[in-house]
Amino acid sequence: xxxxxxxxxxxxxxxxxxxVLPIWAEDARAGILGGKEKERRTIAGNYTRLADDRxxxxxxxxxxxxRLEHSSGSTIVKVNYWxxxxxxxxxxxxxxxxxxxxxxxxxxxxxxxxxGTDERxxxxxxxxxxxxxxxxxxxxxxxxxxxxARRELLSSTRDRLKRTxxxxxxxxxxxxxxxxxxxxxxxxDVRKEELLSRHSDKDREHMRQRFAQLMERLKPGxxxxxxxxxxxxxxxxxxxxxxxxxxxxxxxxxxxxxxRIANTKRPIPVRLDRQALIRIESDxxxxxxxxxxxxxxxxxxxxxxxxxxxxxxxxxxxxxPHGPTH
Numbered sequence: 001x002x003x004x005x006x007x008x009x010x011x012x013x014x015x016x017x018x019x020v021l022p023i024w025a026e027d028a029r030a031g032i033l034g035g036k037e038k039e040r041r042t043i044a045g046n047y048t049r050l051a052d053d054r055x056x057x058x059x060x061x062x063x064x065x066x067r068l069e070h071s072s073g074s075t076i077v078k079v080n081y082w083x084x085x086x087x088x089x090x091x092x093x094x095x096x097x098x099x100x101x102x103x104x105x106x107x108x109x110x111x112x113x114x115x116g117t118d119e120r121x122x123x124x125x126x127x128x129x130x131x132x133x134x135x136x137x138x139x140x141x142x143x144x145x146x147x148x149a150r151r152e153l154l155s156s157t158r159d160r161l162k163r164t165x166x167x168x169x170x171x172x173x174x175x176x177x178x179x180x181x182x183x184x185x186x187x188x189d190v191r192k193e194e195l196l197s198r199h200s201d202k203d204r205e206h207m208r209q210r211f212a213q214l215m216e217r218l219k220p221g222x223x224x225x226x227x228x229x230x231x232x233x234x235x236x237x238x239x240x241x242x243x244x245x246x247x248x249x250x251x252x253x254x255x256x257x258x259x260r261i262a263n264t265k266r267p268i269p270v271r272l273d274r275q276a277l278i279r280i281e282s283d284x285x286x287x288x289x290x291x292x293x294x295x296x297x298x299x300x301x302x303x304x305x306x307x308x309x310x311x312x313x314x315x316x317x318x319x320x321p322h323g324p325t326h
Contacts, residue, residue, distance in 0.1 A: 001027045002041060004098050009041045014100050017139055018047035018112035045112060046099050047139065050082045057095070059085045059135075060187060066177045068170055072148035078141040079174055083187055086135060086194060094134045106138040108153075108161055115142070115154055116161035118171075126175050129184060131191035136184075140174065256284035259297075 001008045009025055016023070022045075028038040054061060060083040067076050084095045094102040106118035123133040142150060152166050161167055178184060261268070262279035270276040278299070 001025060002039065009043065010098075012043045013046050013049060014107070015114050016043060016045050016112060017107050017109045017114050018045045019043070020112055022048075046107075046137075047080070047112075049099065050137065054082075057085055059083045060183050062181065062183075064177045064181075066170070066173050068145075068149070068166075068173055070146060070149040070152075070166060072146050075146040075149050076144050077170065077174075078144065079177065080139040080141070081178070082137045083132065083184070084135045084137065086191065096135060096137050100137055102134060105133075105136060106140070108140045108142060110142045110150070110154060113158070115158050122171070126171065127178055127184075129188045131195060132184065132188040135187075135191065140170075251283060252285045253283050254285065256282045256288065258283060 004010065012023070012025055023043045024040050025043055026038050026040045027033065033039065050058060050061070061081065063078060063080045065076050065078050067074060084099075087095055096102055096105055100107065101117070103120050104117035105120055106122055107114045108116040108118070118138075120133045123136050123138075124130040129136065142153065145153070149166060152164050153161050153170075155162055259280065259282045262281045263277075268276055268278060280297075
């Protein structure tokens with residue numbers, strides 16, 4: 001009951017995001033308590049918890065009133081949001097998990113009770129704050145909505161909101177309102193820099209480990225430039241060392257007069273569900289296929305019907321046509 005995440009206490013704090021009055025959660029199970037007195041925890045809601053933690057764990061918080069237009073008249077919703085500090089001590093990568101479900105950090109409440117949630121994708125994609133998605137908590141208060149607008153959103157089961165056009169319009173207006181907070185944009189950039197810095201440190205450590213492993217394989221007294229197997233005459237050349245000789249530029253014409261396959265190996269094997277490189281030579285000028293609307297290159301196969309239609313790009317070379325074709 002008392003765990004910081006996933007417990008009854010955590011569930012009630014999230015379900016009753018801002019209750020009108022605090023409640024008690026008590027545990028009187030003798031088998032669990034082992035003869036101790038019953039345990040009691042106060043449930044004041046995440047709104048109160050976030051307000052109390054504002055100095056230590058909350059980096060930024062604010063509220064905004066969002067005006068909406070409904071068929072019954074003009075109405076408003078209030079949006080409260082908090083940015084939780086990142087943990088530099090190697091703690092949870094999702095510090096909001098001690099308050100809300102990290103995958104559902106947006107809560108829609110009516111008189112403090114959570115009636116629906118929204119996915120973290122809303123923060124990453126709609127608000128365009130992808131690096132702040134694991135640190136941002138939002139509460140949308142539906143208390144001030146007109147009765148007709150509220151009935152259009154709230155379901156009788158109280159476990160989700162109705163996905164009506166008014167709901168999506170409300171989400172868009174919330175996005176527009178939060179986009180005006182420059183501090184959110186700044187904190188998103190800060191989280192991005194922190195993430196890239198951690199990745200750079202990991203990459204450098206990985207490179208050091210790889211270098212140490214390579215040095216262990218190189219025995220003292222062995223020439224590092226000594227060739228290995230496959231490099232002798234008649235052996236297989238090492239991968240990544242083959243170079244194709246530069247080709248002489250082809251003369252070009254205003255209109256192409258020939259088109260030929262330049263692959264040295266014939267026929268060109270194409271395995272099922274695999275790709276093959278086909279080199280094309282022509283005397284067409286550069287950009288011939290892209291500059292002419294009706295120009296196209298069609299590649300057929302034999303027997304017909306076993307190839308898929310894909311875009312083909314010619315290798316960049318003087319005198320060779322290039323660009324997407326059929």
